[in-house]
Amino acid sequence: LQVMDSAPVENSLMSSESDIQRTQYPYVTGTSVVGIKYKDGILLAADMGGSYGSTIRYKSVERLKPVGKHSLLGASGEISDFQEIMKYLDELILYDNMWDDGNSFGPKEVHNYLTRVMYNRRNKFNPLWNSLVLGGVKNGQKYLGSVSMIGVHYEDNHVATGFGNHLARPILRDEWHENLSYEEGVKLLEKCMRVLLYRDRSAVNKLQIAKITEEGVTISQPYSLKTFWNFSAFQNPTVGAEGSW
Amino acid sequence: MTKQQANWSPYDNNGGTCVAVAGADYCVIAADTRMSTGYNILTRDYSKIIKLADRCVMASSGFQADVRALQKVLASRHLIYQHQHNKQMSCPAMGQLLSNTLYYKRFFPYYSFNVLGGLDSEGKGCVFTYDAVGSYERVGYSSQGSGATLIMPFLDNQLKSPSPLLLPAKDAVTPLSESEAIDLVKTCFASATERDIYTGDKLEIVILNGSGIRREEMDLRKD
Numbered sequence: 001l002q003v004m005d006s007a008p009v010e011n012s013l014m015s016s017e018s019d020i021q022r023t024q025y026p027y028v029t030g031t032s033v034v035g036i037k038y039k040d041g042i043l044l045a046a047d048m049g050g051s052y053g054s055t056i057r058y059k060s061v062e063r064l065k066p067v068g069k070h071s072l073l074g075a076s077g078e079i080s081d082f083q084e085i086m087k088y089l090d091e092l093i094l095y096d097n098m099w100d101d102g103n104s105f106g107p108k109e110v111h112n113y114l115t116r117v118m119y120n121r122r123n124k125f126n127p128l129w130n131s132l133v134l135g136g137v138k139n140g141q142k143y144l145g146s147v148s149m150i151g152v153h154y155e156d157n158h159v160a161t162g163f164g165n166h167l168a169r170p171i172l173r174d175e176w177h178e179n180l181s182y183e184e185g186v187k188l189l190e191k192c193m194r195v196l197l198y199r200d201r202s203a204v205n206k207l208q209i210a211k212i213t214e215e216g217v218t219i220s221q222p223y224s225l226k227t228f229w230n231f232s233a234f235q236n237p238t239v240g241a242e243g244s245w
Numbered sequence: 246m247t248k249q250q251a252n253w254s255p256y257d258n259n260g261g262t263c264v265a266v267a268g269a270d271y272c273v274i275a276a277d278t279r280m281s282t283g284y285n286i287l288t289r290d291y292s293k294i295i296k297l298a299d300r301c302v303m304a305s306s307g308f309q310a311d312v313r314a315l316q317k318v319l320a321s322r323h324l325i326y327q328h329q330h331n332k333q334m335s336c337p338a339m340g341q342l343l344s345n346t347l348y349y350k351r352f353f354p355y356y357s358f359n360v361l362g363g364l365d366s367e368g369k370g371c372v373f374t375y376d377a378v379g380s381y382e383r384v385g386y387s388s389q390g391s392g393a394t395l396i397m398p399f400l401d402n403q404l405k406s407p408s409p410l411l412l413p414a415k416d417a418v419t420p421l422s423e424s425e426a427i428d429l430v431k432t433c434f435a436s437a438t439e440r441d442i443y444t445g446d447k448l449e450i451v452i453l454n455g456s457g458i459r460r461e462e463m464d465l466r467k468d
Contacts, residue, residue, distance in 0.1 A: 024252075025252060119310050125255065146287075149253075150253075150254075150255055150257060150310055151313075152259060152287075152309050153313070154309075155288075156287075156288045156290065165287070166285065169285075169286075
């Protein structure tokens with residue numbers, strides 16, 4: 001990329017031949033991840049879509065992955081950056097295991113590590129284009145946190161990325177409560193994912209729900225949600241305005 | 246061929262307001278606990294206050310990732326200071342360190358608006374107020390963040406700060422009692438919450454005095 005200018009100025013916000021890799025666009029992206037705390041641990045939900053702009057190019061992308069013994073990571077945004085993050089985490093967990101000291105990184109530690117990685121990449125103007133949800137249980141303590149591509153992070157009883165913030169969080173603010181049972185938690189997440197399916201154009205109807213408790217991680221087989229289109233307004237949509245479009 | 250433009254911003258404003266008021270032998274530092282982005286609320290329960298030293302507390306609002314990084318840098322520098330000097334940093338010393346730390350990133354700033362509160366070496370309340378690049382001064386009271394424009398004039402009206410042009414220089418610390426100051430701060434936030442969309446949910450208050458440090462909380466409007 002030639003910078004045609006009589007006095008070329010290299011500003012970190014403008015890319016030139018030397019640092020063409022910096023400013024980025026995402027290419028293959030995953031949409032919302034939603035997470036909640038429940039009685040025994042954490043539940044995460046994400047669909048399996050990988051969009052290439054407005055095309056839904058991949059329909060079997062696993063966006064929920066276990067990390068070590070105590071954590072689950074859900075990612076939205078650039079899928080290749082998520083794969084890179086998994087490589088970093090695999091190395092982190094490996095080094096942790098190699099200490100062989102009976103201790104292992106819990107979700108708090110993994111979340112802190114991810115926050116630092118995302119923030120440091122942002123500082124170099126070369127972000128990992130992801131919004132991450134990190135959940136887990138260690139020694140009975142439940143943990144659920146989120147990190148964005150510029151390093152903004154927080155923990156809460158329920159978190160979501162992307163469209164999930166607009167559509168799922170309001171439902172969760174209304175209906176989440178302490179000590180949800182597993183069935184109640186799944187129902188609540190499915191309600192959120194259904195609304196996202198109706199309203200997020202990059203959502204696909206093939207999702208996974210992941211559970212993490214003190215005992216371990218379970219990631220469900222992919223399945224679809226039932227959708228309901230039997231609203232009277234959809235039955236005969238032009239009634240009342242025949243002839244118009 | 247046009248130059249490629251950046252399509253993402255390294256900064257975000259996560260909102261919130263901070264206030265600090267210095268008294269004769271106490272200091273009150275307060276901040277709301279709402280964290281937002283754009284028109285969304287990310288969480289209603291995020292603390293913007295950190296204890297940097299035994300007699301020094303900082304409240305910061307702005308871009309949360311930068312605030313957190315700044316807190317970590319200062320905490321780490323304080324630990325080194327303790328190892329080297331075998332004592333806690335005084336509030337004025339931390340004040341200078343914060344200024345220097347902020348200016349260090351003058352050309353890629355920490356988007357963090359800070360108030361530092363604590364007790365000086367004589368046990369009197371002190372408040373330092375900063376901009377994002379480290380410009381600071383010691384004052385009797387201050388507010389920073391999204392609700393600062395609403396709160397500062399009210400504080401000016403209530404705390405009647407003497408003119409800094411007077412000679413001899415008059416102390417800016419308020420003659421109010423500790424409980425009166427706490428009440429004043431609560432009033433500030435209740436009012437700011439009404440009109441500033443980024444301020445609300447909960448108020449966290451930290452009070453530093455001769456007996457130590459304590460916390461208080463108050464609910465704010467959640468809309």
